Structures are given as C-alpha cells and as structure tokens.
Amino acid sequence: MAKHDTSRARLLIAMQQFDVHHRGKVTDLGNFTEKNPWPNKSQSRHIHHDSRYYPPKKIVKLANPNFDLSSDQTQMAQRVLENCDFEVIDFGRAKCPQTCCWDGFPSSRKFDQCLPFTGEEFWDLLVQRASGPDYDSVFVFKGKKRKIGGIANEGTKIVVYRPPKSRRIDLEWSSTPSSVDRGITIKGYNKMLDSHGLCSGDIFSKVTIQNQAIVYLCRDLLEWTDEGQIRIKSVNPIQNTWPGFTQETFDVYQRILDTPKETRGRDYKEIHKPIFEEHVVTPLQGLFNALIPDVMRLNLPFAEFNPARGKSLSKIQISGHYSLKFWACFHHNTAEKKTDSPQFFFTIRPTHFQFGFYRNSVENYSDETRTCVERMAKSEHLSGILAKLAVDFDLAIDAEDASENGEIEIQSVDEWINSLMDPKVEPLIRWRMEPSEVVAKGPELFWDVQNALYKLAPLFHLMEGKNPIVDPDEGGSVHESPESTTLDLIKRRRFVILEGVPGTGKTHIFKEIKKDVYFHCTRFLTFHPSSDYSSFIGGIRPGSEDKKLIFNPTKGHLLNILEKAKEGRVLLWIDELNRANVPRVFGDLISLIGNSKPPELQILNAGLKGEEDEDDILRLTEEQKKNLHIVATMNTSDRSVTPLDAALRRRFNFVRLQPMDKQELSEAHVAFSEAELEPHVGCFLKLNEILRNSMGEDAILGHSYLFEMIDDLVDEGVELFCVRDEIQILMIWKFSILPNIVDTLMLTQNFELIDNINEALSDYKIPLALETLGRGLGEMILVRGDENV
Secondary structure: OOOOOOOHHHHHHHHHHHHHHOOOOEEOOEEOOOOOOOOEOOEOEEEEEOOEEEOHHHHHHHHOOOOOOOHHHHHHHHHHHHHOOOOEEEOOOOOOOOOOOOOOOOOOOOOOOOOOOOHHHHHHHHHHHHOOOOOOOEEEEOOEEEEEEEEEOOOOEEEEEOOOOOOOOOOOOOOOOEEEEHHHHHHHHHHHHOOOOEEOOOOOOOOHHHHHHHHHHOOOOEEEOOOOOEEEOOOOOOOOOOOOOOHHHHHHHHHHHOOOHHHHHHHHHHHHHHHHHHHHHHHHHHHHHHHHHHHHHOOOOEOOOOHHHOOOEOOOOOOOOOOOOEEEEEEEOOOOOOOOOOEEEEEEEOOEEEEEEEOOOHHHOOHHHHHHHHHHHHOOOHHHHHHHHOOOOEEEEEEOOOOEOOEEEEOOHHHHHHHHHOOOEEEEEEEEEOHHHHHHHHHHHHHHHHHHHHHHHHHHHHHOOOOOEEEHHHOOEEEOOHHHHHHHHHHHHOEEEEEEOOOOOHHHHHHHHHOOOOOOEEEEEEOOOOOOHHHHOEEEEEEEEOOEEEEEEEEOHHHHHHHHOOOOOEEEEEEOHHHOOHHHHHHHHHHHOOOOOOOOEEOOOOOOOOOOOOOOEEOOOHHHHHHEEEEEEEEOOOOOOOOOOHHHHHHOEEEEOOOOOHHHHHHHOHHHHOOOOHHHHHHHHHHHHHHHHHHOHHHOOOOHHHHOOEEEEEEOOEEEEEEOOHHHHHHHHHHHHHHHHHHHHHHHOOHHHHHHHHHHHHHOOOOEEEEEEOOHHHOEEEEEEOOOO
C-alpha cells in the first residue's frame, strides 16, 4: 500500500482502534491523556466524527502504517481524510476546547475490542466470540430466531442453528445447521476494508442467515442500516452493569457469626442461606464475570472463566476453626486443583473486602506451577514492579503465627520476594477496604478492582517468562520484550513466521526462547537453495554395511522432532525459510500445519517402517499434534527469493519485527543511555527514517548493528559492559552499516539520496560520507572517510 492510499472503511476502523488502544493513554502514537488535552495549540486540526474528536495524522497512520508522520504531512493527511468524506476542523490557537479528548462520550471511558485490518484477524475475532461468550446464544433478525452453535470443521466453520419447525419446546434446534465459512468471510471482509464503510448486506455470503450471524457476533462494531446494508460503527465504551455490594452483604455475615457454633450450620441452611446468596454470592459472581473480558484482553494465564457453574468460588466456612469468609479467584492454569496455584482473589469477611495477588502453600504445587513461581521470584524485573505496587497495595504474608486473620503486613520488598519460595508462609499483595467504603462506592467499586487487575498482571506475566515493564502513567499497562511476546504467541498459535529486515533480532529470539523450560526439545536448522524433501522429511540416504554401499530410508528433521513430540512440547526453528523452494521441501506434509486433525499421510521411503509396520504411513498421536511447534524466519529485504505461496501463508501466523526505537534501545541495554553512543544511535535512526520514507520498510537496517558497538563482559559472574572505542565504532559504520545502505542504493539506482545521507552523517559528526564514482552504467558509490579506520 502506498503511503497515501487508504479507504474510508480503514479510517473508520482506525478510529475504533484509536478509541480502544490510544484514547486516554500514553502509547507509541503519542500522549492522549487528560493531563495532556488535545487538540492544543500545536495540533489544532482534528477530525470531528460521530461527536468525537480524532487527531488526523495519527488516524491516517493507523489506517496506513506507511504514512509519514512528519510535520510537513499535515496538509496531506487532511486531503486524505477529506477525500474519504471526513470533516476536518481547525480550532485555531484561541478556540481549543480543554476537554475534547473525552467529548462525545458517556461517563464510562473503558473500551472492549475493535475491528482488525486483515480478513484473517477478523475470522479469529469471530471464532473467539462464537466459541466464547456468544456460544449457544439466541439472536433475532427481522422476527426470526437463530442460535450460535460454536465452531466446527477444525475452526473453518461457525455453526448457526435454525429453531425447530414445531413449537414444541422439547424439540432440538435444526440438525442441519447453516454454517459461516472462513474463506468467503475473509474474502468479504477484505472487500469491506477497501469500501466506503457501507456495504451490501450480502458482502460476506449470499446466504442471509450467515450475514446475520456475522453482524450479530460483531454487533458492537458493525450494524445493519434501515436499507439492509452493513455499516462500520463507532466503538462504544463498556458500561458497568455490576450493581455493587450493599450493607446487607456485611450484616448477614455478622448475623451468621453471632450464631452459636453448634447450630451455625443448621441455622445457615434454614435461615441465612437465601439472604447470603442474594447479597454475597450473586454480586461476587457478577464481579467475577465482569472482569473476564479484561482477563482475556491481558492474556493472563488463568484457567477458569465461568463462576456461574460454581467452579471458581469457594464455599463459605460456617463451622470449625476457619475464619468466616467467602473467597473467589482466577487461578493459574498449571494447577491440578484451583487451591494449589497463584491467583487473583477477592475475599469478603464481616470486617472488610479485599482483593489482590495470593500465592498459597507451595508444598502442594505441581512441578510446572512451582517452576512458574520460581521464574517470577528470580526475575530481575520483580523488585521494580513490587516497588510500584507498594504505593497502592499492602505487601503481606499469611503465616501460622499471625495474629489477625492469619496475615502479617510487611514493609520490605526483599522480604516479600524471599517469602515466595518459603513453604511456611503464603505471600499476598492486597487492597483492603472497610465495609462503609465498599457500600459508598457501589457499582464504582468495579473500576478499583479492574485497576488492581491491570496493575497486578505483570506478576502473572513474569511466571510465563515475559519481561514486563509497568508504566504508571499508562494505567499499569504492560510492555513486553519481543522474545516474551513472541513466545506467548508461539505457545498459543504454534505455527509462526517472524519476518523483517536483517538485524531485527529474529535469531536472538530463538536463543532466548531456547532457555525457556516450556519446550522439552528445540531444534534449529537453516534453509538454503539446496534444501529438499529428503533432508527435511525423509528419503533414501547412502550408507555402508560390511564395506558395501547401501541405501537406507532415513528420517529427516521434521520426522525426528515428531518422535520427540511424543515426550513433550517441541520447537522446530527454521531460519531463512524463503531461501528454499518451500512447497518442494514440505511436500504433502504442509497439511500438518494449522490443522488440528491432519490426515494420515503416506511418506514413501522415509524410514517410517518398523518391524510391525507394513507401510510408510505417518500416524500422529494426539500428543504429537498438540506438542509440535514450528517457527520460521524470513528476511523481507532479500530480493533473491520468491514470496511464499498462499497455501503456506494461510497456515502460519505472521509477526513483523521492527528495528528498535530510541526508547526501546535504552530499555534493552543501559549502554544506549551513555553519551558516547548518543550520536551514533541518533544518526542510525535518522538514516532509517530517510530510507523508510523513500523506499519503504524493507530498505531499513536492523538494530543489531548498534549492539555491535557494545562489548559485554563477565567478571567473576557479574555482567559488565563497555562501549567500544571510537575507531572500532567507525569501522562498524564503514564496513557494515554504510555498505549495506550502498547495496540498497545501487540495487534501486536511488543516487539522489546520497546528499540526504551525507547530511545526516555530518549533523551527527560521523566522519564518513558516500561518494559517487564514474558515470552512466558504470556509476558506483564508495564510502569515504577517516583514513585511520
């Protein structure tokens, strides 16, 4: 897509994404908080749409990532928007409203989801909803009932049931349902992306019921018009419908507590139970349910999301030596029993309501759960996260000798960290509120609990091997390192391709992922033009026996790692995927990828036959199917290779890695904050900006060149670093960075950029320059500079 191309539909989706991901927050797109109101004197032009204000250039950038955000593109952004029939207004310096960041919104400022920019992601959104909260739900369109029936045919169909023809209520819904097809849905959505945001009612399918089901599943994002067309709508804030707790919530506790122990159980069942369920159980379940979308949005590793079935709510203790309490929790997904895992909890007692993080006794933990807690305890980020949490929360431990409610408040972050693996205590991070405060807040208590969930989320991410950094100015949002984000995607999606220019850290991610205990076995291989089916899958290989040449069927890389998959999770990492003829290398085993029920495949002469086998048929166990993970890398700047075919692209999830910006470099290594590297980092980023604006994303350079300027050392087990001397750094510029830029300029014959590049080198005092030599077809570009280099 050219940098000024877009459509009204893409701009409408960009506005949805702005509302969900950027409005009211500090993000990589800018500061859009109430503390920094906009429009302002420096940004007076803004879009006015659906009673809301949006920054023009940022919306165009979201709609088209190739758009340039530099200051001279303001008029271009306005032309793009006006060509798509959007109103752009200019407040002027004296007329800027002070509150229009939130103008046009009700009191709620929380958002759920938005439409994506690809058909594949749109299908994933439909599947998530059809198999989640919308499963088994009935909707009505023009007086006719339909029911969402979940997912079928290995995730390629969404089932929609018709009601029984008879009015008898004991009859089941139609046994021959209609089904929404993945392929035509993706095709229809891609057409919608290029539209004016208003499409015919049959854009997804010629079958009316299927279009009805799609719009119903996305009813917060799409809507029907009176003329029967489908329109992209503005995303609405989430309305809090949770009613809150009342004074009776705590009073019923006190009445139960005042009952003699010998009759407490009987009196509870006969007298107090209905009141208790109405004022304690029901609102606590409602709070639990209201938080489920946030748990899913944060991608937290919790196991259960349905308290209505009673699985995640503990029973009230009405006798014995237990304190009177009621407990609910989201628990970690590695636990065999919900009580034997770290959890995000809420507890009601007669004297208070509290919520937060809790690690109960590690003695009953499974090995996998114990490993997760150990990973969190050893994380270098934990102390910093706890220091921020200690501002709002109490750090405490639950110990046998505690005086009140079994909990002892502690002041030291280090003491809390040391208690994580201590079997004698149970550390927690709590937010405690008195009954009067809980009752006074009413429904608004939900936002306090939700805020706590977001702030505590990094603790659960640490257990998964992620390295989160919490920014208090962003409402506790979590930024993850590329390797932790990618590992999480690999765990969930299993087949992933990392693409990007050389030097963006694709191979480094493998080194970091290899350290993770999640995988039982990892294997690394590199594709090249000579890679073929026999080396990857299996085939006839020469060998010797009794000094005679023989030919044996031999398993290749994929079949060997499938053997390991019988024992646990395995990762096959393929570097430089697109340097080989991929369809020829994979052959018919391409059907294993992205297929939950792959067919039995006959692989001739691949060494599959055993003593009892009579054929070469590959039969995978359920464990092998579940445990196989494949990650491949592709260099997008390599023009000597052909793009992947559509069949392969459908089966993988693509992640594009970008070079780090200045802030990301500083977070990745403290050396980039040193004064010696500042001009080199600045010049490198400026050159990338020049290349990107002129030739696109595939012309830029990866940040690995900058890491070569740092010499990491280890002295007596302590990690140290030093910045390389000036001569060594200039050698990196002269023999690595600039020659790569020269190759790109020569290949594209883009000689006019030489002056811009030399100007950037001069501005940052890099004593090197590009020079042309010769004319016409013999014209060359040379790197000139310091003779000492």
